[in-house]
Amino acid sequence: MDLQSKAPAGDIETRWSRHKFNMKLVNPANRHKYNVIVVGTGLAGGALAATLGEQGYNVKAFCYQDSPRRAHSIAAQGGINSAKNYPNDGDSVFRLFYDTVKGGDFRARESNVYRLAEVSVNIIDQCVSQGVPFAREYGGLLANRSFGGAQVSRTFYARGQTGQQLLLGAYQSLSKQIDAGTVEMFPRTEMLELIKVDGKARGIVTRNMVSGEIESHLADVVVLCTGGYGNVFFLSTNAMGCNATATWRAHRHGALFANPCYTQIHPTCIPVSGENQSKLTLMSESLRNDGRVWVPKKKEDIQKSPADIPEEDRYYYLERIYPSFGNLVPRDIASRRAKEMCDQGLGVGPEVDGERRGVYLDFGDAVQRLGKKAVEERYGNLFEMYERITGEDPYTTPMRIYPATHYTMGGLWVDYNLESTISGLFVGGEANFSDHGANRLGASALMQGLSDGYFVLPATVANYLATAEKVEIDQSHPEVQAAVQSVRDRMEKLLSINGERSVDSFHRELGKIIWGYCGMARTKEGLETAIEKVKALRAEFWKNVRVLGGSEELNVSLEKAGRVADFLELGELMCRDALMRSESCGGHFREESQTEEGEAKRDDENYQFVGAWEWQGEEQEQVLHKEALEFEYVKPSQRSYK
Amino acid sequence: MSTINLVLHVWRQTGSDDKGSFETYQAKDVSEHSSFLEMLDQVNETLVADGTMPIAFDHDCREGICGSCGMVINGTPHGPQKATTTCQLHMRQFKDGDEVWIEPWRANAFPVVRDLVVDRGSFDRIIGAGGFVTARTGSAQDANALPIAKGIADQAMDAAACIGCGACVAACPNASAMLFTAAKAGHLNLLPQGQPEKESRTRNMVAQMEAEGFGHCTNHYECMDACPKGIDVEFIAKLNRDFVAATVTARAPLNTRAK
Numbered sequence: 001m002d003l004q005s006k007a008p009a010g011d012i013e014t015r016w017s018r019h020k021f022n023m024k025l026v027n028p029a030n031r032h033k034y035n036v037i038v039v040g041t042g043l044a045g046g047a048l049a050a051t052l053g054e055q056g057y058n059v060k061a062f063c064y065q066d067s068p069r070r071a072h073s074i075a076a077q078g079g080i081n082s083a084k085n086y087p088n089d090g091d092s093v094f095r096l097f098y099d100t101v102k103g104g105d106f107r108a109r110e111s112n113v114y115r116l117a118e119v120s121v122n123i124i125d126q127c128v129s130q131g132v133p134f135a136r137e138y139g140g141l142l143a144n145r146s147f148g149g150a151q152v153s154r155t156f157y158a159r160g161q162t163g164q165q166l167l168l169g170a171y172q173s174l175s176k177q178i179d180a181g182t183v184e185m186f187p188r189t190e191m192l193e194l195i196k197v198d199g200k201a202r203g204i205v206t207r208n209m210v211s212g213e214i215e216s217h218l219a220d221v222v223v224l225c226t227g228g229y230g231n232v233f234f235l236s237t238n239a240m241g242c243n244a245t246a247t248w249r250a251h252r253h254g255a256l257f258a259n260p261c262y263t264q265i266h267p268t269c270i271p272v273s274g275e276n277q278s279k280l281t282l283m284s285e286s287l288r289n290d291g292r293v294w295v296p297k298k299k300e301d302i303q304k305s306p307a308d309i310p311e312e313d314r315y316y317y318l319e320r321i322y323p324s325f326g327n328l329v330p331r332d333i334a335s336r337r338a339k340e341m342c343d344q345g346l347g348v349g350p351e352v353d354g355e356r357r358g359v360y361l362d363f364g365d366a367v368q369r370l371g372k373k374a375v376e377e378r379y380g381n382l383f384e385m386y387e388r389i390t391g392e393d394p395y396t397t398p399m400r401i402y403p404a405t406h407y408t409m410g411g412l413w414v415d416y417n418l419e420s421t422i423s424g425l426f427v428g429g430e431a432n433f434s435d436h437g438a439n440r441l442g443a444s445a446l447m448q449g450l451s452d453g454y455f456v457l458p459a460t461v462a463n464y465l466a467t468a469e470k471v472e473i474d475q476s477h478p479e480v481q482a483a484v485q486s487v488r489d490r491m492e493k494l495l496s497i498n499g500e501r502s503v504d505s506f507h508r509e510l511g512k513i514i515w516g517y518c519g520m521a522r523t524k525e526g527l528e529t530a531i532e533k534v535k536a537l538r539a540e541f542w543k544n545v546r547v548l549g550g551s552e553e554l555n556v557s558l559e560k561a562g563r564v565a566d567f568l569e570l571g572e573l574m575c576r577d578a579l580m581r582s583e584s585c586g587g588h589f590r591e592e593s594q595t596e597e598g599e600a601k602r603d604d605e606n607y608q609f610v611g612a613w614e615w616q617g618e619e620q621e622q623v624l625h626k627e628a629l630e631f632e633y634v635k636p637s638q639r640s641y642k
Numbered sequence: 643m644s645t646i647n648l649v650l651h652v653w654r655q656t657g658s659d660d661k662g663s664f665e666t667y668q669a670k671d672v673s674e675h676s677s678f679l680e681m682l683d684q685v686n687e688t689l690v691a692d693g694t695m696p697i698a699f700d701h702d703c704r705e706g707i708c709g710s711c712g713m714v715i716n717g718t719p720h721g722p723q724k725a726t727t728t729c730q731l732h733m734r735q736f737k738d739g740d741e742v743w744i745e746p747w748r749a750n751a752f753p754v755v756r757d758l759v760v761d762r763g764s765f766d767r768i769i770g771a772g773g774f775v776t777a778r779t780g781s782a783q784d785a786n787a788l789p790i791a792k793g794i795a796d797q798a799m800d801a802a803a804c805i806g807c808g809a810c811v812a813a814c815p816n817a818s819a820m821l822f823t824a825a826k827a828g829h830l831n832l833l834p835q836g837q838p839e840k841e842s843r844t845r846n847m848v849a850q851m852e853a854e855g856f857g858h859c860t861n862h863y864e865c866m867d868a869c870p871k872g873i874d875v876e877f878i879a880k881l882n883r884d885f886v887a888a889t890v891t892a893r894a895p896l897n898t899r900a901k
Contacts (some may be wrong), residue, residue: 004739014860047779051779054778054779065708065710066700066761066762066763066764067762067763067765067766067806069766069806070702070703070708070709070710070806072702072703072708074708075703075705075707075708084785084786086786111832122780122782124785125782125784125785126777126779126780126782127785128782128785128788128835129777129781129783129785129835130775130777130835131775131776131777131798131829131830131835131836133795133799133802133829134785134795135795135799136790136791136795137790137792138792139789140789140790140791140792140795141789142785142786157798159799159803161707161803163707164707164805165799165802168802171769172769172773172774172775173774173777173779175766175769175774176769176770176774176776178766178770179767179770179771185766187766210755210756239702239703239708240701240702240703240704241702261691273673273675274673274675274676276673276676276680276683276684277675277676277680278677278683278704279704279705281704281705282705355886383706384725385706387731388706388723388726388731388732389677389732390675390731391732391734403856441709454779454780455779455780464707490654502687502690502691504683504687507689546690548690548694548695548696549695553656553657553756554657554698554755554759555695556696556698557690557696566876615840
């Protein structure tokens, strides 16, 4: 398969505007004749459904939550990047583009990243016009803060709940369209299969999670904005319901899955406290603006109260190793260094499974320098959250943090139009692989979700509708019937196994395998072991899982079982991809490939490509396709944050 | 690490047609570091092992921001800890041997779907009636062309912090949705972007709230006490003022919106 990015050539600054002009449009009077399916209502899906509905298309939107307002974009805390350069500190579209390509360790497509930086400016305007209450200065203008991987202040924020406020903006616009009848909303509805007719995406099969009813929905185009696959790890900062079923079903129909091994481990999460833990909680990266990361210098101090460890016995390792970026190095680096400190036996906090996995994030200096009130204004809600979870007061005792799975840069392969390798199937937001390369910078996920949803997909989906031949099909089409039947069969199978182990126990075990072998550090032997372990676990799952109840009712175990079954396939592919890529880049760290200082060492000669995998059938090894990456504007170099 | 044992009385109801009743379960060896929902996960694992359907409850982010979770714990929405969602409530708030009564939100406008899961679609319809600023994608001016006084922006943010969980309704003796509606209308009515639609927004949201079957506000302020985000009842006063103003100046009769 020849992967065509369809990115325009020529001057990068005008690529998107030239491309937009060259795309076809749909006459406003004809738009209502086109049916569009949008799966997922986070920033990308919510913004897209609202925008297309308002433009006059017939939109059906789906989410598994009880309301579109609850999609997991809501949990993003810190902020959204934009190249507005309001602080006049040297930012520009080009600098945001440059920082993002470099931050992604030169594994993203330049054209896509430049467009993202360009559109970032419009996003802030759009959100403010919707009434998103961004933080402001006393003069009434918008405030900015700094984030990791950048030396300018380009992050806009709304206290510690930027994701919620941006999502509410999109959700309110979406609600208006639902009320107006241009968008039909299906909450508590899960997509379980893609319907493909004559090689094109023509619809989806869904399950109503309350009644259990299986339905098919047909359309002229299908867009998946269903988020990432971080829950493969079981313990992650993702919401409990986040899953990869929509993208994985599409993958099984021929949509290539790109870079599955690129996962982001976020450095500032609350450490694991025990065996029954269900999720990990992230503390916004913005905390690293004022918090200082340290561990005790001496092993004998790790059990001491931090207050009893004098300044000279504290090792501020990020400030020491990276003097120019200090505590604000990119996420992959901060995470790996925290792991390294704990591997050396310098970790703090309670022992779990015989290990102390935690480092201090200390606000003592900030409270002294700025006063408690100023610190409270910046981080008050985060401090409260930390105290509720741990029972400790971060104003007086340093926070304990440890990295946790947070975001997945990999996803379905898409071209410049965000169209997958299945014609008529578009993918937006975290679900696609497109913009972040091997590592995403902080405050860039919200930017990408809204860029795709408000600005990119409305143009490219319209172009598809205007150029594709319109063929009517109905529910009686054999492909539709077959897709519905396959969903019913799979559900019956899950319910009929009636084994000994709960769905969660399989999920937990899968998470431990992937975290252990395909987490922050990976080796050839480890990955080979993991592949065998995942295969064995998958085989056991299909013989020994226990799902109670029936399919025609609200059945939480059945929902989870389907998702975990897909994670058990995707988890293996993540390991295969990590095994194939025997270089280190961004969040993908192969121990065999590191510099003398322990940084990720890329191998541009052999691995400067996107690795996109093609499904070959159950229990068959997938086939790798490569999209070569070219860098005309940002020349690949060893990333340095020193 | 210290663990505790609890006796749970959990509301079980198979669907909206079922009458429902409390069932008693034992929660054993619960870590004080577990969250309330992790404690329920643990109980569900034992139920599944015994062949009993697990307790259904809404939850998603488990970070206190998505607003999915919510149950009445010993008579209090979201349980004993102030300004805390159920998912953020941790078991160190309970003692060994405690009996805990767990119920769904109870309100006519929130029908029970199963066990502790209720249908809060009425909230979405209130937003659809007017809880938005009409801002066509791509037509916005530069964001800094509209300065907004910090005090106003902060106040709008206080209102916008509502996560739409519905605890205010569950806490209210009248099952009123005034705090929710007031927070949502207040956020936009305070901002300059919200002015052009302020009157229609206020009237339509209130009309939809009434059409959904929520009760009237009689100033008990239980809502504010239960709100995990600390939304202040001052926004109810503001909504009442905006509503009076909108009604007095209205040129068209109030449309009662169908559910």
